Structure formats: structure tokens, C-alpha cells
Amino acid sequence: MDIQEQENSMSNKDTKNNIKVLAANSHPELAKLICKKLSLPLSNVQAIQFVNNESTVVVHESLRDEDVYIIQTGCGGFEKLNDYLMELLLMIHACTQASARSITAVIPNFPYARQDRKDKSRVPISAKLIANLLTTAGCNHVITMDLHASQIQGFFSIPVDNLYAEPNVLKWIKDNYHDTNDVMMVSPDAGGAKRVASLADKLDTQFALIHKERAKANEVSRMVLVGDVKNKSCILVDDMADTCGTLCKASDILLAEGAKEVIAIVTHGIFSGNAIDRLNSSSLKKIICTNSMPLSKHVQECSILEILDISSILAEAIRRLHNGESISYLFNNVVL
Amino acid sequence: MRDIVIFSGSSNEPLVQRICQNLSLPQGKVLCKKFANGETSVQLETSVREKDVFILQSGAGNVNDYLIELLLMISACKMASARRINVIMPLFFYSRQMDMPAVKAGEIIKAKTETTTESWIAQNGMLIANLLTSAGANHIITMDLHDSQYQGFFDIPVDNLYSKQLVQYYLANFIPKNGDCVIVSPDAGGAKRAAAIADSMSLSFALVHKERRIETNEDRSMLVGDVENKDCVIVDDLVDTAGTLIKSAKLLKCNGANDIYAIVTHGLFSGEALNRMIETKLFKKIVTSNSVDQTERKKASNGMLDVLDVSRMFGEAIRRINNGESVSVIYNAKI
Numbered sequence: 327m328d329i330q331e332q333e334n335s336m337s338n339k340d341t342k343n344n345i346k347v348l349a350a351n352s353h354p355e356l357a358k359l360i361c362k363k364l365s366l367p368l369s370n371v372q373a374i375q376f377v378n379n380e381s382t383v384v385v386h387e388s389l390r391d392e393d394v395y396i397i398q399t400g401c402g403g404f405e406k407l408n409d410y411l412m413e414l415l416l417m418i419h420a421c422t423q424a425s426a427r428s429i430t431a432v433i434p435n436f437p438y439a440r441q442d443r444k445d446k447s448r449v450p451i452s453a454k455l456i457a458n459l460l461t462t463a464g465c466n467h468v469i470t471m472d473l474h475a476s477q478i479q480g481f482f483s484i485p486v487d488n489l490y491a492e493p494n495v496l497k498w499i500k501d502n503y504h505d506t507n508d509v510m511m512v513s514p515d516a517g518g519a520k521r522v523a524s525l526a527d528k529l530d531t532q533f534a535l536i537h538k539e540r541a542k543a544n545e546v547s548r549m550v551l552v553g554d555v556k557n558k559s560c561i562l563v564d565d566m567a568d569t570c571g572t573l574c575k576a577s578d579i580l581l582a583e584g585a586k587e588v589i590a591i592v593t594h595g596i597f598s599g600n601a602i603d604r605l606n607s608s609s610l611k612k613i614i615c616t617n618s619m620p621l622s623k624h625v626q627e628c629s630i631l632e633i634l635d636i637s638s639i640l641a642e643a644i645r646r647l648h649n650g651e652s653i654s655y656l657f658n659n660v661v662l
Numbered sequence: 663m664r665d666i667v668i669f670s671g672s673s674n675e676p677l678v679q680r681i682c683q684n685l686s687l688p689q690g691k692v693l694c695k696k697f698a699n700g701e702t703s704v705q706l707e708t709s710v711r712e713k714d715v716f717i718l719q720s721g722a723g724n725v726n727d728y729l730i731e732l733l734l735m736i737s738a739c740k741m742a743s744a745r746r747i748n749v750i751m752p753l754f755f756y757s758r759q760m761d762m763p764a765v766k767a768g769e770i771i772k773a774k775t776e777t778t779t780e781s782w783i784a785q786n787g788m789l790i791a792n793l794l795t796s797a798g799a800n801h802i803i804t805m806d807l808h809d810s811q812y813q814g815f816f817d818i819p820v821d822n823l824y825s826k827q828l829v830q831y832y833l834a835n836f837i838p839k840n841g842d843c844v845i846v847s848p849d850a851g852g853a854k855r856a857a858a859i860a861d862s863m864s865l866s867f868a869l870v871h872k873e874r875r876i877e878t879n880e881d882r883s884m885l886v887g888d889v890e891n892k893d894c895v896i897v898d899d900l901v902d903t904a905g906t907l908i909k910s911a912k913l914l915k916c917n918g919a920n921d922i923y924a925i926v927t928h929g930l931f932s933g934e935a936l937n938r939m940i941e942t943k944l945f946k947k948i949v950t951s952n953s954v955d956q957t958e959r960k961k962a963s964n965g966m967l968d969v970l971d972v973s974r975m976f977g978e979a980i981r982r983i984n985n986g987e988s989v990s991v992i993y994n995a996k997i
Contacts, residue, residue, distance in 0.1 A: 377932040378902050379725045382760050383784040407700025412726040415793065420784035438701055448706035450738035455797060459733065462796035463789055568699055598698035 343392050343427055345648050350398040350417055352410040353620045356434070356637055357397040363641035369394075371420070373413045381413050383420035393648050394426040395469075397640075400437025401619045403598055411437055411456070415463040422464035430467040430647065431460055432640060434618035435566070435594040439474035442481075457481035469643055471618055471636065472565045472593040487653050489643055491593045491616050491636050492521075493660045495563070496528055498591070498614060498634055503559065506531050510558035510585070514538075514576040522563045534560075536576050549579055556584040566594040567615065570601040574608040587611045594618050595631075602628050638662060663687060665745070666984050667710055669735060671719030673728045674955045677752065678718050680973035685981060690715075694731055702727065704734040710744040714984050717747065718976075721755035722930045722954040729755050729790075733797040740798035748801040748983060749794060750976060752953030753928045756786045757808045758900070791815035803979055805953055805972065806855075806899045806927040821989050823979060825927045825951060828970045829859055829897060832949055836968070837923060843893040844868050844919075848910040856897040868894070870910045883913050890918035893946075901926040901950070904935040911944040921946040928953050929967075940966050 346369045349357030361368045370386035398414040400407065414431060421429045441452035460468065461484055468486045473479065479486040503509050511533040513522035519535055526533035534553025560580045567573055567590070577588040588610055595615035597605075605613060605628050613628075615621060616636045625631050642661040646653055667690040670678035682689045691707035717739070719732040732749065739747050762783045787809070794802065795818055802820040807813065813820040833840050846868045847856035853869050860867035868887025894914050901907055901924070911922050922945050929936075929950030936959055939948055948963075950956060951970040960967050975992060982989050 376760065378930050379723070379932075380756055380758075380760070380786075381726065382786060384762070384781060385784065386779070386781045388779045402700055404696060404698060404700045408702060408724075408730040409726045411730060415789060416784060416786055419786065419789040423784055441701065441703065444741065446705060448710065448738055448742040450704055450734045450741060452701070452703075452734055452737070455733060455737045458796050459793055462792045596699050598700070 345644060346389055346392045346394045346426075347644070348394060348396045348417060348421070350396060350410065350413045352401050352406075352413075353397065353399045353434075355620060355622065356399070356617055356640075359617075359635065359637035360397060360432075360641045360644065363638055364645060371417070373417055375409070375413075379409075381409065381416055383413075383417050385420060385424055389421055389424040389426045391425065391427045393428050393430070394421045395430045395432055395644050396421070397432045399433060399618055399620075400435045400439075401596070407437060415459055418460065418463040418465050428466045429464055430469060430644075431465045432469045432644070434471045434616075434636070434640065435596070436470045436473055436478065439478060442475050442478055451481075453478050454481040460484075467647070469640065469647070471616075471639070474565055487643060487647070489639055489653075490657055491618075491634070491639070492525065492528075493656070493658060494616070494634055494636055494639065495591055495614075496525065497660045499525075499529060499561065508559050508586075510534055510553070510555050510560045512536065512553075512555070512560050512562050512576070512580065514562050514564050514572050518564050521565065525563060536579065538572070549575055551579055551583055554583075555580055557586055560585045560588045562588060562590040564590070564592045566596055567592040567613070568596040568601065569599050570597065570604045570608070573610065573613070574604050577608055577610045581609050589614065591615075591634075595621055595624065597621075597624055605630060663981065663984055665713045666716065666980075667708055667713045667744075668716045668718070668980070669706070669708075669739075671717065671728060671731050671735060673723055674718065674720040674752065674952070676955055676957055677720075677952050677973055677976075680952075680971065681718070681977045681980065684974055684977040692735065694735075696727070702731050702734055704731060704738050706735070706738050706742060710739050710742045712743065712745045715739045715744040715747050716750055716980055718750040718752070720954050721751060721753045721757065722928070725755060729793075733793060736794070736797040736799050746800045747798055748803060748980075749799045750803045750980075752805050752951075752972060752976065753900075753930075754790075754804045754807055754812065756790045757812070758902075759785050759787060759809065787812050788815045801983070803976070803983070805975075808899055821979065821983070823975055823989075824993055825970070825972065825975075826855075826859060826862070826993075828951060828972065828975070829925050829927075830863060832925060832968070832970060833859075833863060833865075833895065836947075837893065837895065839893055841865075843895055844887065844889050846870065846887075846889070846894050846896045846910065846914065848896055848898050848906050852898050855899060859897055866892075870913055872906075883909060885913055885917050889914055891920060893921045894919045894923070896922065896924045896926075898924070898926045900928045900930065901935065902930045902932050904931065904939050908939060908942055908944065911942065915944060923947050923949065925949040927951050929956060929959070930954060931959060936963060936967065940964075 348371045372384045375381045402410045438452040471489045509531045511526040513519045513535045537550045539548045580588045589612040591614040616634045638661045669690040669692045693705040805823040845860035847853045873882045949968045951972045956969045
């Protein structure tokens, strides 16, 4: 590279460019909240679907040399999940065609995160495939939240920022329970023990664990409680609630062991199948869930569901990323 | 046949069964399912270690589900040490470069804000090619690509088969007065394909020219060629909502055509397209191939829909690719 070229590339880097927030169709409310926090308008780029089920992207404004952030979460249930995934890939690809300077996919709930290992013969490591697809489409950076297994970050050859809802969860618990001696943090399975232990440490409370023996995927068989929960307010913490079978059963066990009340806090409310019916008839007093997934419909159907807004975390991460500031501040502090 | 396994995705299993029957091969076993949260899961039950694997998936129906399923299957084969992964897509995914959707009544496209830039629509072909290659595909086999330029998007070999012989076969055997019919292309893009068929059968040829006035957004079509008192055969590569076909057929009737046949390689028939075509009563017969699964539609069509079988063509291509023989011979063979 000669001096002239070097200067050109330097000057290019110094040029002021803007944040462009793009919303795909999975969770427009979240995109709007993020834009509001950043005091930016939502970019006029649209993903549409034709009658033959193929999607495409229409771009109404210039993205040349801008920092593009695409908000698309892994949701949509049985019908739409793969459609939204394709939409994200198409939108990333459209941004490369539009000569964006950098393309960041903001995927609060990373799809296929649970298919992260070869647990049987001749199965794909789907999470790894999704990581490859994102990179192939032209993504330069990924922002996600509470990855099911943080090892998934290693599947990417591009930087991945795994944010935590933990600071906001802590704040919620402190706001709602003044006497934390009364509180018992409970992990509904062994895999989440670390996450719950960290919360318990920060709150200076005790923690218990439910050990489960699983017969088949999505089917809970036998659960054993480790720890004493008598006369305590139990808070079940997990990264996601899918069919909610585990949570409901865990709640029953805790109450049977003498717990005063049980609430659940989860980051990603997937709520597939008849999860909402299950929650409505469960012994849970409350379930707190972040808005990493679109839940406005579920809130109407389920009276015990309460939403914790995490758009500020994502917005602040976007702002810091754009300005080249450290993200790790967000791991321990609540942003408003 | 050496070390070969043929898998079917969930889009077109009947075609794979026929191909396997023709090749006297057992079909590879694979479990494809979707969880309640919408995630697709794939598990291969047949071993593929050091095998020449063929995976068939067609790009119609729930295309995005099928595409992700295909990518997962490719990835699973790769992780299970397959020697070569050949992907057969009778109908290529996202094969059409879509036009900017027209603003019609009731169709809301986000209004342009006060920007100076022109709106544009993303072209997706390159992405699909890259996704397939990145998942681990080594070879692509497809048929009647809508844009033959698509072959250039890949860094791996792409074999594009032609349905020309099938169309010729149908013309020769199932259309009465086939010495005196006119081959019609419903748009300029398909003129070459239709003209080639007309030439090879020494038939006359006509073309529907579509003129879209942007200012008024009104379609005006005109017919180039003479169809008066003749049977017409409209030849196209793909039917989706069937708007173009119906419009062309109306135009042909206005110009005095007798019976109208439509021969289309890939029958997507999105929505109620097939019923709409039948209800116009303009068509004598609608002919398509089983590149897209037509089992249900054929039953519902009351004999209006004829389905050409492409399984032998794909079977022969598989055999030749597996043996390392030339595939181009198929292009000219008699079916």
C-alpha cells in the first residue's frame, strides 16, 4: 500500500458517518423503542414477502458508507421463524449491495441457539450453520443477548457482543423485594446454575437448584430440588422459556417444598405451543420476561406475564459500538 | 452405481421416490421435522461417510423453510464426512429477480419520504448461491433456470438441464393438429426458449410483447405473429400467479386463436392460480412438470392439469455425474 492509498483509506475512516437502524418484520416495536432511545428515525428499508413466499428487500434511502444496524430477533413460531431468518440474511445482503460501511445484525434472541452441538450422529450443528450464513451474507458484527451457550460466540469469525439482561433483572428484583434475605434464587436446571449463582452473589442471597432427568426433548420427567426453600420467596431464573413445562413443574415442586411464593424471570419468552395456557393454569405468581421477543399479544392473554424493557441496553450498545467505546460497561450497569 | 446416497427434502418427496425407482436405489433415510418454536431439525439416518450424496429440494411452497432445511441437510452431510454433496434443485430457490412491486389499489408500499434517492429492490440470487456454497454444497443440478446468468453466481459446477425434450414429446404425442400449431412466448424473456422449440419442430412462432407505461402504470400487450384459426401452445419456464399466462391467452383469443395449451416447466401456482386459470376457460390443457410436487393439484384439477415426469432426466443426470460421464448428452437425447 503506498502513501497515497494509505491516506485515502485513513481519510475514508475519518469521515463522519451515521447510524442507520433498520427494522425487519419480526419485532418492529423493539426497533422503534431503540430508535427512540437513540433519537433517530427508523430507516426506510422494507422487507416484503411475495405470494410465492419468497421475501425481498426494498431500499428507499441511501445507506452508502453508513453504519447499519438490522434489528431482527429469532421469533415467529412454527410458521414464521425461518421466514424471518431468511429476511435477515436478505436484508444484510441488500445492505452490502447498498455499500454500507459496516453491517451489524442485532439478534436479541439468537435462533437455533439450542442446536449447538452434535449430540446425535449425522445431525448438523445448526447454530454454527446460522453463524456461517450470517457471515456469508455480509454481516460484520453481531449483537445478541443471553446466548443459550456462550460458546456460540466461537462459531463466528466476526466479532460477537453477547449482552446480558442481568443488570436489568437485578434492578427489577431490588425494586420489588426490599428484604433480599427473604429471597431464594432458583435455577430450574443444572445448565443455568452459573447464571443464577452470579445473580445470587450480587444480591447476596442463597440459591437452590433443580436437577432434572430428561427423557425426551421438550418433555420433563423427574425433578429433584437441591437446597432449602422453606418460607422463602423463590425466583426461578432461566435464559429462555419455550413450552414452559420446566418452569411450571419447578414452581409446583418449590411450593410443595414449602416456598412462600414463586416467580420466574426469563430473558427470552419464546412461548411456543400451548405455553400460555400452561402459564395461566400454573402455580407461578408472576413471570417476568424481557421484550427481546414480541410479546404484546401474549401479555393480553396471560395476566401473570410482565415485560422488562431491554431496548435501552441494545440502544446503548449500538451507540457505543458506533463511537468505538467499550461495551463491557453494560455488563454490570443499568442504562436508562 | 458407486457409493451413492439420495436424500429427499420435504418439498418434493414423490419425485425422489421415482428417481430412486428408476435408478433401482434405496432412498436415503432422513428425519426432517420442525419444533413447535419453528426451528427446523434434521437427522440423517443413512451413513454418508465417503459417499457421493445427492439431496433434492425444490423451491416452491414454504420456500424459506425448505431452503433452511436444505442448508441444514447439506451441513449435516458435510459434518458426517460425505465425499461430495450434490444439490438437486429442480426449481431453483429465489430463481426470479423480482421487479419492484407495483403500487396497486389496496397494496401498501411504504411511501417514499423526502429523500433524493431512487428506491430499489435487492437482487437475491448471489446470496442464495453463496449460502449454498457456504453450507458445503459441491455441485448444483437444476432445470430450466429462469436467468441462466445464475450459473455465474456460483464458484462450484452448476448443471442446468433443459425440459425441451419433454415439451417436444408432449407436443408430438398429446396435441392434435400438432403440425399446424403456433408456439407462443408470453414475454420477450422467454422468446429464445420458445423459438428453439418452434424451430426444432418446424412450427411457426408468435410472441406477446408487454409494454408497461410507467407514467400511467398500465399494461398494454400486443401480439407479434399470426395465430388466426390456429391452435396455440404457450411455452414458459415458470408460472406463479398466472397473471401473464391469462393475459396472453386472452390476447390470443382476441386474435382469433382456436385451442390454447399452456406448457410451463415449473408450476408454482401460488395462491389459487391454477383455479383462476381453469375458471377463465381459456385453456384447453395446462401442462407442467413434477419439478414441483403436483400430486394434490392434479387431483383437484379435474383432468385439466397434465404433469410431465422429469424423474428420468434427473435420474440419468445423477447416474452420469456419479459415473463421471458427460451430462450434455442428455440435452439432445430422445425421451
